[in-house]
Amino acid sequence: MSHIEIEHGCARSVEGRDALMPLPCRVLAVSQETSDVKALRITSLQGTRPFDAKPGQTAMLSIIPSGECMFCVSSQGEDYLEFTVKKVGFVTEQLHALRPGDAVGLRGPYGNWFPYEGLRGKDLLFIGGGIGMAPLRSLITYLFDCRSEYGAIDLVYSGSTPDDLVFCREIQEDWPRIDGVTVHLSVYRESPGWDGEVAFTAPFLERLGYAPDGRIAVLCGGPSLFRTCLASLEKLGFAPEDIITTLEMRMKCGIGKCGRCNIGSHYICLDGPVFSIAELHKIPGALH
Amino acid sequence: MILRHSSLEGLLSTLSTGARVYVPAKADGVTKFVLYSSSVRPDFSITNTTMPPKDLLFPQTQHMYRYGTDAEGVPYVEPVHDADDVIVFGMRPCDVRSIECMDDVFLTKGFVDVSYQAKRERLLMVAMACTAPAPTCFCNSMGLCPTAAPLADILLRPAGATDASGDTAYLVEAQSEKGQAALAQWESYKATDTSDADFEPVSAAVSCSLKVSMVGVKDKLEAMFDHPIWEQLSKKCITCGTCTFVCPTCHCFDISQENRLSEGTRFRCWDSCMFTAYTEMAGGHNPRASKSARVRQRFMHKLCFFEQRYGKTLCVGCGRCVEKCPVALDITCLIDQIGAADVAY
Structure with a gap:
């Protein structure tokens, strides 16, 4: 039986854009999901979806003056990307204080994606x-x-x-x-x-x-x-x-340069975050 | 082209009219590549400067962009561009090789680091072959030759004294189109009373006395992730991070910001995989919480993972970490121990 192929290292920078510079964006909507989780919908200053992301891809969301955090794009619509943020630290606490219309920074998309093509027809x-x-x-x-x-x-x-x-x-x-x-x-x-x-x-x-x-x-x-x-x-x-x-790991750049999400010969931000368990068995330390 | 040591000062001062020229010298108590001016005394007898020249492409602290909110309340982000024409004069072959490693990291794999690229394109590397490797040098063992620097735009090889006064002659060769074009500016400083044929440049026989065998090290390490050796090797490490800061190939960075009223600047600065907080995640989980995990990461990355990813070792044998580590956690001894380790653990 053939197994699902997951692409790695397939993320590319958006033509003409510095991959480390955030786009100034605004909060479109905020919903309280649990006592410490909020879903934030982010739209561009023009009111469009800031960029396209494939399922499983990540992006660096920031309160621009406070710091950046990497999140998975949890869903997307015509004019927004949605991020699901749990309040666990300094930046996420401030992300939780945001209201519609507030300014944020967003850069991405980063990393690979779930193999949605290969999963077609599968349970x-x-x-x-x-x-x-x-x-x-x-x-x-x-x-x-x-x-x-x-x-x-x-x-x-x-x-x-x-x-x-x-x-x-x-x-x-x-x-x-x-x-x-x-x-x-x-x-x-x-x-x-x-x-x-x-x-x-x-x-x-x-x-x-x-x-x-x-x-x-x-x-x-x-x-x-x-x-x-x-x-x-x-x-x-x-x-x-x-x-x-x-996978998750602390990240700063999102483009496989800053070093901290290195496991084996891979960078989770760039080659991942999506892996099969068979692949992780071959990466030293990945399943520790 | 033959260049006499006595003409160097004139050449450097000419070059510095059109570019920022950096030379090995002592400043602020350490040897490093210093911006040349008439008050700077270049010292080409330094084998390896304490600080590598990597900061010319990858500054220790580098502003990336400014941000704020305009009068209408609209947020903005503005890049900070600061790439100039830079000439590094007197780079050692190991440091030139380190730029090859940095190029792999910052310019390949789908994402180009825009700031690094801008600086890299405007960099002219003038290498100086080594005649006397330091006791801590081991570049031969890392596949380098102390008298060759293939990636350099221009290579200077000391070729003995030109006259009774002991004025050293350098044999100058362009190694790239960029280097060839740059040599036009050097013409008026070349020795006209002699020719290349009169000199025998420092030979390829110059070799480091410190040697280590890299044969099979990468393959062996692939099977040593869980080996008890890491616990033992890391015991004396005080996780000060000195090795990573003086290393010409270490390239990990942090991104942070400084704010003043409604405006701010985001910057990146060197970071170290030796530090606990480096991988500490929001919520407290830390995949490399122990010292042995961090020491393992550093050496596995240099000697195994980087080679798997980019096809070369992330160590150029410059010996800076060997010289500066306060507890003598010597990479050459570590490689020997890996070579001798029993993988059937």
């Missing part, structure tokens, strides 16, 4: 935890836009509490109504108002018992979710070639 199993939904969402919303070209879409998504499930209303109410889409949610501990599953993601995934059957798994979550769910997927019989993930 897909998405496994995510908490803010790990942000990159998964870029691919899922893309698949929804051309739904008939892809097979079944199953999502196993968890958070510590119901408040850690990002885009919860949309995922709970809208996504299951889409043809061929199944959503399984869990939280890690009993919470008031939650009558759904209470389980860690890996045992939940194993209990659901997904068999590979030509399915491709797309995994994104924090280090412990990643480690445990990867073991579960392997236990369920998924080949490392059929498990795709997107």
Whole structure:
């Protein structure tokens, strides 16, 4: 059986633009997704989409005077790129204080993308935890836009509490109504108002018992979710070639020069962030 | 062309009318490439300057752009351009080779670093062959020759004394079109009473006494990521980052900003993979939290990963880190230890 090909090192600078200079942009809309996660829609000063990004690609979003952070483009529309930002530090705290109309800087797109061409016709199993939904969402919303070209879409998504499930209303109410889409949610501990599953993601995934059957798994979550769910997927019989993930590391430049996201002979910002587990097995330290 | 040492000062002063000329000299307590002026005494006897010339292409701190909000409240971002014609006069072959490594990083793989490229295009490299490698030099072991610098635009090779007064002669050769064109300015300083044929330039036999074997090191390292050697090698490292700052090929940088009222400037500055915060992520996760992981990263990157990616070792054998490391974590000893290590761990 042929495996999905993921392109690496395919990102290119936009003709005539200094890849390290942000475009001045504005906030179009802000939505509070959980108590510490907001989705920010960013538009150009002309009110257009700042640039095109493929599902899984990243961009450097900044409060220009305060600093830049790398985020995955979590979805996009005619006149905006959307970023899902968890408040964890100095810059993200300020990003959370933004209101529509406020100025921001944006540069990108960077990195490779999910192999959306190669996935055509395939059944897909998405496994995510908490803010790990942000990159998964870029691919899922893309698949929804051309739904008939892809097979079944199953999502196993968890958070510590119901408040850690990002885009919860949309995922709970809208996504299951889409043809061929199944959503399984869990939280890690009993919470008031939650009558759904209470389980860690890996045992939940194993209990659901997904068999590979030509399915491709797309995994994104924090280090412990990643480690445990990867073991579960392997236990369920998924080949490392059929498990795709997107990596994170501290980044400054986004174009494979500044050095910090180096793993083996690769730079996550430029050659990644999307890799198959089979590829990561060959990169020293990538699965540590 | 033969150039006498006694004509150098006149040549440098002529060259500095049309370009910023940098020469090896002592300034601020260290030897480095200093902007030439009549008050600067170039010292071509320095084998390797303490600070490499990389800052001429990749400044230690470099403004990238200004930003702010105009009177109508519209945000703006303005690039800061500062590329000038620069001549580096007296670069050693190892430092010339380091620019080849920097070119790979900043000019290839889909993204060109605009600022580096602008400076690189306006750079003329005048190399000076080595006659007396320092005890810490080991460029031969890294595949270089102390008397050849293929990427340099112009190469000067000392060729002995021209007369009884001991005035050294240099054999001057252009090695690129740019170098050929630049030599026009040198014509009036050449020795007219003698010809190239009268001199035997410093020979390729000049060789470093410090030697190390790189044979099989990259392949061996590929299997040594989890080897206990890193724990042992890193014990004495104090993660001061000196090795990365004096290294001509280390190119990691940080991006930060400084603000004044409603205006600000974003800049980049040298960073070091030896520092804990270098890879520390928002939220606290750090993929290289331990000292051994950082020491491993530095040496794996130099001796294995860079070669996998760009086909060359990210070490030119200049010996600066060997000389300056406060705890004598000597890369040549490390390479020997890797060579001797048992990979069946």
